[in-house]
Amino acid sequence: MDDIVFVTADSVRADYVDEMEFVSSFDVETGMTAAQYTRPSLASIHASSYESVLTGRVNEPTLAETLSAAGYTCLGCSPNPNTDATFGFAEGFDRYDSFIEPGNRGSGLRQYLANFDLLRRIYYKFYPPHAKSENRPRDREVVDQAIEWFNAADGPRFLWVHLMETHRPYGAGDDAVSEQLDQKAFFKPEQLTDAEEAEIERKYCDSLERADENVRHLLDGIDSDDPKFVFTADHGEGFGDEGYYFHQPQLRRVDDCLVQVPVVFDGIDAEGPCSLLDLTPTIAASAGAEVADRWDGNDLLETETDYTITIAPWHEQATVLWQDFERRLVSRDADVTFEHRGDKTEVEDEVPEELQGQLRDLGYVE
Template sequence: MEDIVFVTADSVRYDYMDAMEYLSSFDVQEGMAAAHYTRPSLASIHSSTFKSVLTGRVENPTLAEQLSAAGYTCLGLSPNPNTDATFGFGDGFDRYDSFLDPGNRGSGLRQYLARFNTLRKIYYKFYPPHAKSEDRPRDREVVEQAIEWFNEAESPRFLWIHLMETHRPYGAGDDAVSKELDQKAFFKPNKLTDSEKDEIEGKYRDSLARADENVQHLLENIDSDPALVFTADHGEGFDDEGYYFHQPQLRRVDDCLVKVPVIFDGLPVDEGPLSLLDLAPTITASAGGEVPDSWLGNNLLETDTDYTITVAPWHDQATVLWQDFEHRLVSHDADVIFESAGSRTDVSEDEDVPEDLKEQMRDLGYVK
């Protein structure tokens, strides 16, 4: 059986792939995310179900569980609090690391301030996404750990790695957008000068180029010639629709946020529109694993995707986008219920998530 490397990168727009020279040398397809920000999107990728979109949790059976049952050693690395094992992301992996430091997750004051919409501006002014980005490992460090794990593991191997530096503020230190410019773009995008807009997009493109180099470094240093799958959890806004960044509280489903690149190298997938829900069935089938009946995505080795659905949840409501690539139907800020096998799931809040983990997510901009 063939080794599989699955790379996801945060906030990569389909129409910015020209900044990723190495990955652009592969056939790049257009994929539609099932959600508009990291946790529900990645959870739905690993579970191939809208239940994960609404709950923000990886539902069983998972991609790693199915590949493990097929005989794969499964390795996962993702330096993002949204992908902590608390949300099921570690299920099925033989080794999993989300790189969280429980002793450095923030204060009760910040948790309190983040609860109120009217205080969001104050919160971001004093605690922007830069607050903890320098406490997390750089993507190259994560890639080096992935190489070590992969080369030590028994074949066949499945590696999932999520690259984080393409997320706002697009790196750390001098690589990142400054705190002042970040605040201006977030709260007063109409006040940005042309040079400031260029600076933000330039920092973003630089982060994509670094991610591209990291993927190349990964593939050149593992002891295998694996099948490669690459995609992003969602895109990013650059004043396309009047806002910057992805701001999940807006519940937007614009193309800049939900249209992402997808690469299948070593998997015989025909070119065509697809949903990111299709990734788990396609990867599992290519590995000879069993595709669960509960998964909603298509096995693209056998079936084309005729339409996609994107759900943008934020607390108790969601925006829903249905499209068949000629027509779009959007319902804004709706009450959404997913029914399957006699069970009902609606958009839920994380009442049982530890407060220190919530704080990590708030540091990235995921505040109520």
């Protein structure tokens, strides 16, 4: 059985993938996310599940559980509190690290207050997304840990790495967009000058170049001659295209800039536009593992995807996008219920106290 390397990078738009020279050297397809921000999107990828979008949790069976049952050693490195084991991301992994610092707590009122524009402005004034960027490990450190784990593990091996520096503010220190410019773009995008818009875009493109080098470094560093390689992003990013900057999950937007992301399959004979829910069944099938009946995505080795659904949840409502790659149908801010075998799931978003501070400091306002 072949080793499998699965890399996700935060906030990479499909129409910016050319900034990633190494990644774009592969055949790049367009993937449609199942959600508009990190936790529900990545949860739905690993579980191939619309229910995971609504709950923000990885349902079982996960990709790692399935590959583990097929004989793989499963390893995961993701420096983001949205992917903490609390939300089910560690299930099936033999070693897993979300690099969460214990004891960093936030207010239980944060989710409620984030619904109000004035209070959200005050919140970001004191807790910009830069607050935790300096303390979070750099992506190169995460990649080096992943390489160390991979090379020490028994094969066949499955490795998932999530890269964070492509997330606003696009790095740390001098690499990042300044706090002042970040605040202006978030709250008053109409007041940005041409030079400021260009600076934000340049910082973003620089972060994509660094992510690209980290992907190359990862594949060069592992002791596997010809692993299967899959790359995608959890969601895209806004740069004033639709009147806003960044992905701002509270807006419940499903614009192309947020839901269209690059997808690479190398060593797996899959192609064509797809839903990111298709990744787990396709990876599992390519490894000879079981394709679970519960999964909502398609095994692209057997089935072509002719439509996708994106759900943008926030608190008790969600915007829903159906599209067949030519037509789009959008229902905004709807009450959404998912039914499966008699069980009903509605939009919910419970975050443990010990993770709220971590999410706050990274700029999430969920």
